[in-house]
Amino acid sequence: MSDKPVPKAPMAERILVVEDEESIRTIVEYALDEAGFDVVTADRGDTALEVLERESIDLVVLDLMLPGIDGLEVCRRIRADRSVPIIILSAKGEELDKVLGLELGADDYVTKPFSPRELASRVKANLRRAKLDTDRGAPIRAADIEIDPVARVVKRDGESVHLTYSEFEILLKLAQSQRRVFTREELMNHLWKGSFYGDLRSVDVHVRHLRQKIELDASDPRLIRTVRGVGYAFGGEESEG
Ligand code: CA
Numbered sequence: 001m002s003d004k005p006v007p008k009a010p011m012a013e014r015i016l017v018v019e020d021e022e023s024i025r026t027i028v029e030y031a032l033d034e035a036g037f038d039v040v041t042a043d044r045g046d047t048a049l050e051v052l053e054r055e056s057i058d059l060v061v062l063d064l065m066l067p068g069i070d071g072l073e074v075c076r077r078i079r080a081d082r083s084v085p086i087i088i089l090s091a092k093g094e095e096l097d098k099v100l101g102l103e104l105g106a107d108d109y110v111t112k113p114f115s116p117r118e119l120a121s122r123v124k125a126n127l128r129r130a131k132l133d134t135d136r137g138a139p140i141r142a143a144d145i146e147i148d149p150v151a152r153v154v155k156r157d158g159e160s161v162h163l164t165y166s167e168f169e170i171l172l173k174l175a176q177s178q179r180r181v182f183t184r185e186e187l188m189n190h191l192w193k194g195s196f197y198g199d200l201r202s203v204d205v206h207v208r209h210l211r212q213k214i215e216l217d218a219s220d221p222r223l224i225r226t227v228r229g230v231g232y233a234f235g236g237e238e239s240e241g
Contacts, residue, residue, distance in 0.1 A: 012038040013058040013127055018048040018074065019089065020066050024112070028061060028089075031116030032123060045069030049077060052084075056180050059127055061119070062106070063089045064097050072100055079105035081142065081178045081235050083133075085126040089114075140175045142235060143223060145214060147175055156214055166191055167210045170203070174224060174234035183231040207232055 015032050019025040020043045032039045040055060042048040046068035051057070060078065064071035075086055088109040090098040098109050107126055110119050137150030144157040149172055154161045163171065173190050174182060184200040191203075211218040225233045 012036060014038040014040060015059050015061060015123060016051055016057045017041045017061045019063040027116050028119060031120050035120040045074040048074055053179060056177055057084055059085045059123055061087050061089060064094060072104060075101055075104045075106050085130045087122055087126060142175060147172055161213050163213060166206045170206050171210055174232060178235045179233055181227045181230050181233045
């Protein structure tokens with residue numbers, strides 16, 4: 001974690017830097033911090049995956065040679081259920097790994113040694129591209145569900161499912177950051193754009209209805225997961241109902 005002196009704007013994009021070599025990690029962290037990003041760091045592959053589980057991350061800068069779980073495997077696991085942009089840091093002589101990384105779904109790569117400024121501009125370019133995709137409303141697919149954010153259409157196994165405004169907004173919010181846990185407050189805030197703080201249990205009611213519409217078995221939900229004492233998440237392993 002960084003202990004930066006200047007507080008970032010609340011909407012600063014959050015970048016996860018995964019690099020075990022402290023000197024490089026520090027340089028990257030400094031460069032991205034200077035460029036106005038909120039930077040979170042991890043020095044192991046498994047730690048990086050843990051960070052992605054609990055935090056909303058907008059882009060990942062990923063070294064390949066890592067202790068714990070190596071970078072290629074981290075890349076593969078991220079891509080199993082997330083569309084967050086990934087920039088690979090590869091050393092000279094790791095050409096094959098770089099190619100594998102791109103095949104595993106990384107978006108871009110930067111070869112060491114690199115200039116911190118160049119890396120920062122690549123981060124910006126990749127975030128811009130990702131934002132364009134979102135703005136263009138690329139459909140989100142997960143399991144047998146397809147969500148079209150522009151047409152506001154949800155299909156389950158190719159069949160349209162009718163959702164209310166609130167149900168759709170909750171589903172889209174959860175599905176856009178799969179496996180991230182959202183609190184009831186966050187979902188309520190999203191629904192009401194921060195202008196209403198009512199009964200948080202209404203979120204539970206929307207989710208119950210949503211499950212009845214999109215889950216194969218609403219009593220054993222697989223898509224929208226309850227995280228006891230916290231809130232809800234889309235996808236992930238354990239389901240506590
Ligand atoms: Ca390394």
